[in-house]
Amino acid sequence: MSGFGDRLAEAVERRRSQVVLGLDPHPERIPGEVDAAEAFCAALIDAAGPACVAVKIQLACFERYGAPGWAAWERLAARAADAGLLVIADAKRGDIGISSAAYAAALLREPVDAVTVNPMLGDDGVAPFIAAAEAGGRGVFALVRTSNPGAAALQDLPLADGGLWHEALAALVAGWGEPSVGVSGLSAVGAVVGATVPERIGRLRDLMPGQPFLIPGVGAQGGQVADLGPAFAPGPGGGLVAASRSLMFADDPARAAEELRQAVAAVAEG
Amino acid sequence: MSGFGDRLAEAVERRRSQVVLGLDPHPERIPGEVDAAEAFCAALIDAAGPACVAVKIQLACFERYGAPGWAAWERLAARAADAGLLVIADAKRGDIGISSAAYAAALLREPVDAVTVNPMLGDDGVAPFIAAAEAGGRGVFALVRTSNPGAAALQDLPLADGGLWHEALAALVAGWGEPSVGVSGLSAVGAVVGATVPERIGRLRDLMPGQPFLIPGVGAQGGQVADLGPAFAPGPGGGLVAASRSLMFADDPARAAEELRQAVAAVAEG
Numbered sequence: 001m002s003g004f005g006d007r008l009a010e011a012v013e014r015r016r017s018q019v020v021l022g023l024d025p026h027p028e029r030i031p032g033e034v035d036a037a038e039a040f041c042a043a044l045i046d047a048a049g050p051a052c053v054a055v056k057i058q059l060a061c062f063e064r065y066g067a068p069g070w071a072a073w074e075r076l077a078a079r080a081a082d083a084g085l086l087v088i089a090d091a092k093r094g095d096i097g098i099s100s101a102a103y104a105a106a107l108l109r110e111p112v113d114a115v116t117v118n119p120m121l122g123d124d125g126v127a128p129f130i131a132a133a134e135a136g137g138r139g140v141f142a143l144v145r146t147s148n149p150g151a152a153a154l155q156d157l158p159l160a161d162g163g164l165w166h167e168a169l170a171a172l173v174a175g176w177g178e179p180s181v182g183v184s185g186l187s188a189v190g191a192v193v194g195a196t197v198p199e200r201i202g203r204l205r206d207l208m209p210g211q212p213f214l215i216p217g218v219g220a221q222g223g224q225v226a227d228l229g230p231a232f233a234p235g236p237g238g239g240l241v242a243a244s245r246s247l248m249f250a251d252d253p254a255r256a257a258e259e260l261r262q263a264v265a266a267v268a269e270g
Numbered sequence: 271m272s273g274f275g276d277r278l279a280e281a282v283e284r285r286r287s288q289v290v291l292g293l294d295p296h297p298e299r300i301p302g303e304v305d306a307a308e309a310f311c312a313a314l315i316d317a318a319g320p321a322c323v324a325v326k327i328q329l330a331c332f333e334r335y336g337a338p339g340w341a342a343w344e345r346l347a348a349r350a351a352d353a354g355l356l357v358i359a360d361a362k363r364g365d366i367g368i369s370s371a372a373y374a375a376a377l378l379r380e381p382v383d384a385v386t387v388n389p390m391l392g393d394d395g396v397a398p399f400i401a402a403a404e405a406g407g408r409g410v411f412a413l414v415r416t417s418n419p420g421a422a423a424l425q426d427l428p429l430a431d432g433g434l435w436h437e438a439l440a441a442l443v444a445g446w447g448e449p450s451v452g453v454s455g456l457s458a459v460g461a462v463v464g465a466t467v468p469e470r471i472g473r474l475r476d477l478m479p480g481q482p483f484l485i486p487g488v489g490a491q492g493g494q495v496a497d498l499g500p501a502f503a504p505g506p507g508g509g510l511v512a513a514s515r516s517l518m519f520a521d522d523p524a525r526a527a528e529e530l531r532q533a534v535a536a537v538a539e540g
Contacts, residue, residue, distance in 0.1 A: 026368055027375075060365055060372035066344065069376075070337040092365050094388060095330055096418040098296055102330035105297075106339075118364060120390045120413065122420030143390065148366040150392030157438055158430040165435060168427055216366075 004114060004139030005186030005237070008053075008212055011086055012236040017053045017261045018268060020088065020214065021045065022244030023076060024058040029248065034065035038072040040248075045080050048247050051257035054086035054113070056214070056242050081111035088214070092143060094118035094125050104132035114139035116192060116214070119169060126176060130189055134180055139188045139212070142173050144204065147194025147217030166200075170207040181210045185234050190214055193231065195223025195241070202230040213239045218260075219246030225263045232268035239268060274384060274409030275456030275507070278323075278482055281356055282506040287323045287531045288538055290358065290484065291315065292514030293346060294328040299518065304335035308342040310518075315350050318517050321527035324356035324383070326484070326512050351381035358484070362413060364388035364395050374402035384409035386462060386484070389439060396446060400459055404450055409458045409482070412443045414474065417464025417487030436470075440477040451480045455504050460484055463501065465493025465511070472500040483509045488530075489516030495533045502538035509538060 002010070012018055023044065025037035045055060057077060062069035077087045089112045093103040100121075107115045108129070117129050119142045129140045145155055145166045155166040170191065177189030187210040193201060195217035204213075213231045217223040218241055231239030241264050243257075250256030272280070282288055293314065295307035315325060327347060332339035347357045359382045363373040370391075377385045378399070387399050389412045399410045415425055415436045425436040440461065447459030457480040463471060465487035474483075483501045487493035488511055501509030511534050513527075520526030 024369070026372060058365075058369055058372075060363070060369040060376065063340075064372045064376035066376070067337040067340040070333075070340050074336065092363070092388075093330070095328075095362050096416065099294070099328055099330040102296060102328075102334045106330065106334035106336070118362070118388050118390055120388055120424060121416050121418055122423040122425070124418050124420035125416075146366065146391050146395075148391055148394050150394035153392040153442065154390060154435075154439060155392070157435060160428040160430050160432075162430075165424075165427060169424060172423065 001137045003180050003182045004133065004137060004188035005180065005212065006182035006184045007137060008086065008139065009184035009186055009235065009237040011053050015053045015084070017051055018237070018240050018264050019052045019257060019261045020054045020056050020240045020242040021048050021052040021247060021257065022056045022058065022242050024244045025061050034068050034072050037061065038076060041076050042079055044248060044253055045076065045083060048253040048257035049080065049083045049085055051254065051261040052085060054088055054240065055080040056088040056090045059089060059091045077111050086113040087111055088113065088141070089115045092116050092118045094121050096121060097124045097128055100125050101128035104129045108132045108136060108138050112138070114141060116141045116143065118143050119173065130176055134188050139190060141190040141192050141214045144170050144173060144191040145193050145197055145200055147196045147221055147223065151194065167203065167207060170204050173211060174208045177211055184237065185210055186212050186237050192216065195228060196221055198223070198227030201228060205230040205233055210234065212237050214242060215239060216242045219243050225267055229267055271407045273450050273452045274403065274407060274458035275450065275482065276452035276454045277407060278356065278409065279454035279456055279505065279507040281323050285323045287321055288510050288534050289322045289527060289531045290324045290326050290510045290512040291318050291322040291517060291527065292326045292328065292512050294514045295331050304338050304342050307331065308346060311346050312349055314518060314523055315346065315353060318523040318527035319350065319353045319355055321524065321531040322355060324358055324510065325350040326358040326360045329359060329361045347381050356383040357381055358383065358411070359385045362386050362388045364391050366391060367394045367398055370395050371398035374399045378402045378406060378408050382408070384411060386411045386413065388413050389443065400446055404458050409460060411460040411462050411484045414440050414443060414461040415463050415467055415470055417466045417491050417493065421464065437473065437477060440474050443481060444478045447481055454507065455480055456482050456507050462486065465498060466491055468493065468497030471498060475500040475503055480504065482507050484512060485509055486512045489513050495537055499537055
């Protein structure tokens with residue numbers, strides 16, 4: 001069984017895309033109940049999916065509907081997998097070890113290929129996710145520098161040793177991912193790095209040479225694909241550009257996804 | 271409508287307890303499927319609940335069963351509320367603003383009284399939880415210094431200004447909670463502080479004078495009630511001692527909970 005890094009690189013080559021379709025059916029965007037959110041997302045997978053390599057399902061949007069919401073995201077994950085897309089559960093979970101193991105058991109199973117995790121609790125909070133992921137050829141993406149305006153307050157705090165807090169975190173993430181680096185050069189342990197801080201991406205790539213970067217923040221949040229060059233340095237799969245609002249609300253989501261696919265390819269291969 | 275800080279103080283006075291019953295039915299502890307986990311927790315609420323002020327439901331243990339698990343924890347929450355206990359959803363969620371708002375909508379509703387949140391994303395990641403909580407007389411507990419062995423690697427990093435990272439976080443949490451401090455002196459914004467680092471609790475109490483502390487780590491993780499004195503300084507509700515394994519696996523959970531209640535009261539009032 002190939003590790004997630006190699007599976008990701010292979011999927012990017014096969015689909016010729018490093019675009020991730022974000023499924024974030026917030027109720028103020030998609031009125032109605034869970035059925036409406038599910039139908040909207042299903043149509044979006046069908047339309048925009050062909051230009052993408054993966055979907056990223058924002059679990060918050062489904063949890064708010066309780067048990068029926070949970071069942072809905074599982075059906076969407078299966079639909080995306082049937083369409084040949086990788087499935088990333090955007091859960092941002094993190095807890096002490098035994099509880100992280102339970103979250104890992106909940107999330108890292110068919111048809112999910114990878115999960116986002118919050119690493120604030122440190123090694124023993126993340127290790128159960130990594131172990132469960134690697135056992136199944138799956139991956140994790142640890143938050144390193146998020147895309148939101150308030151991220152700097154804690155993630156960019158200057159450390160006594162001269163670096164920033166998220167740089168120390170990046171070094172930890174690189175260490176966690178070292179054992180699972182595959183022939184592609186990519187690890188099963190990736191990093192979430194916001195497109196809204198392009199000035200940090202080169203430094204983060206230096207600190208995490210083998211991590212696939214999952215990059216939110218392009219489009220509505222203000223990030224520009226043209227600024228993401230160093231993210232793609234490891235080759236296919238090194239940088240995954242996640243887009244949600246810009247695809248959900250495009251007049252023609254299929255076309256918008258294809259245009260983003262081409263824009264990412266131009267930077268990644270340029 | 272009273273704010274959560276005052277509701278908490280009132281509940282502690284009414285029940286004469288600052289013990290929180292942790293419901294963590296990990297499958298290696300409670301074999302079987304979700305029905306077995308639910309039945310075990312229901313019996314534990316009935317037995318140990320009378321000596322407690324709240325239950326803390328570890329959502330990881332229920333998410334692993336998918337949609338049926340979600341329905342199970344909601345039933346347990348209702349059972350605890352019917353027994354006069356406050357309900358804390360131990361979810362440790364945190365995301366960018368719009369997604370945090372969705373998690374808040376999912377979790378901060380009847381019969382849940384408070385939710386744990388991960389503050390790594392900063393103000394705009396936590397604000398939607400606080401807004402939703404305050405609107406309903408509910409509360410949040412932000413992770414500040416967790417009880418697990420690996421917590422130090424990121425949470426205790428020394429900052430350029432001379433403090434530690436979690437102390438900067440504590441100051442932020444105090445600021446977030448300042449507007450909701452009630453007549454009891456307690457805020458709707460509390461803090462998770464591990465009993466495994468008693469040497470930090472005095473400093474954290476100085477930094478967060480109005481935060482209720484939710485304190486895991488007593489018992490199986492090695493924390494001692496006798497070391498928690500400063501946590502209780504604000505009076506009733508200032509320190510909530512969460513116990514899980516030591517109550518779940520006691521020969522007599524009712525008696526174990528009552529003994530812990532008395533031990534906490536002796537330190538809190540001592």
